[in-house]
Amino acid sequence: MPDTTVPDALATIIGAKHIEVREGLRATSLAEMERLAKAAEPPRDFQGALCTTVAQGRTGLIAEMKRRSPSGGEIRPGFDPAQLARIYEAAGATCLSVLTDEKWFGGHPDDLKAARAACALPALRKDFLVHPWQVFESRAMGADAVLLIMAALSDEQAVELEEIARSLDMAVLAEVHDEREMERALGLQTRLIGVNNRNLKTLTTDLATSETLVPRIPADRIPVAESGIRTAADVHRMAKAGAFCILVGEHLLRQPDLGAATTALLAA
Numbered sequence: 001m002p003d004t005t006v007p008d009a010l011a012t013i014i015g016a017k018h019i020e021v022r023e024g025l026r027a028t029s030l031a032e033m034e035r036l037a038k039a040a041e042p043p044r045d046f047q048g049a050l051c052t053t054v055a056q057g058r059t060g061l062i063a064e065m066k067r068r069s070p071s072g073g074e075i076r077p078g079f080d081p082a083q084l085a086r087i088y089e090a091a092g093a094t095c096l097s098v099l100t101d102e103k104w105f106g107g108h109p110d111d112l113k114a115a116r117a118a119c120a121l122p123a124l125r126k127d128f129l130v131h132p133w134q135v136f137e138s139r140a141m142g143a144d145a146v147l148l149i150m151a152a153l154s155d156e157q158a159v160e161l162e163e164i165a166r167s168l169d170m171a172v173l174a175e176v177h178d179e180r181e182m183e184r185a186l187g188l189q190t191r192l193i194g195v196n197n198r199n200l201k202t203l204t205t206d207l208a209t210s211e212t213l214v215p216r217i218p219a220d221r222i223p224v225a226e227s228g229i230r231t232a233a234d235v236h237r238m239a240k241a242g243a244f245c246i247l248v249g250e251h252l253l254r255q256p257d258l259g260a261a262t263t264a265l266l267a268a
């Protein structure tokens with residue numbers, strides 16, 4: 001029996017996202033958001049950038065930016081998305097991940113716009129997508145890729161959101177935390193399978209999650225190890241499990257010298 005006395009962080013966030021979408025739809029109709037998405041400048045090749053980096057024998061780093069998080073509290077005072085993007089790019093990151101959720105992460109669509117405009121890296125919109133409107137909104141704000149969290153979506157919803165993202169030439173990172181979610185993600189067309197080492201119900205992090213799941217991901221997919229990666233040894237550990245792409249946020253963002261920290265992590 002699940003412990004119903006413990007609040008489920010993801011369920012709380014998803015509940016609020018449904019309300020946000022309803023409010024968003026009142027301000028901008030689905031048809032208008034679709035029009036804005038189609039009018040946006042063309043997307044950058046998020047998946048291609050990761051494939052090229054890995055083919056060159058380097059670690060594909062999706063470098064994340066977030067002001068705060070439910071698990072970490074305030075992460076980076078003086079947060080400047082354009083400056084962070086330039087530093088990440090110069091230090092060898094392959095892609096960006098930008099939190100746009102305001103309530104829990106202090107983010108905003110303007111963060112993604114500013115970060116993307118400041119560099120040539122493709123950008124993932126890191127948010128909690130539950131409705132087609134948000135996929136169109138992601139493209140309209142300039143995102144090159146969206147995150148689909150399998151724990152937050154039914155199979156039908158995941159397929160629908162992926163179809164819309166693909167129709168807009170955006171990449172999809174399908175995120176999983178257990179074997180069942182992984183099987184469901186493998187039913188999608190995307191090659192990018194993110195294994196989140198963070199349990200989004202309890203917010204605890206364990207790199208063993210990637211060590212268990214990544215070796216079970218078929219060779220035609222691209223595993224991305226996410227969360228809790230802090231050291232060159234962690235990067236090596238993820239690579240040993242078969243994940244040559246990683247998504248890292250908090251550790252890097254807490255370092256005063258972000259560029260040096262990013263370079264050091266990629267030296268693994």
Ligand SMILES: O=C(O)c1ccccc1NCC(=O)[C@H](O)[C@H](O)COP(=O)(O)O
Binds near residue numbers: 064072198227229251
């Ligand atoms: O990070 C949280 O506290 C969190 C809470 C609820 C839902 C999602 C959450 N984080 C999203 C992520 O998984 C991370 O931002 C991402 O994978 C980077 O992790 P890290 O390198 O540990 O910052």
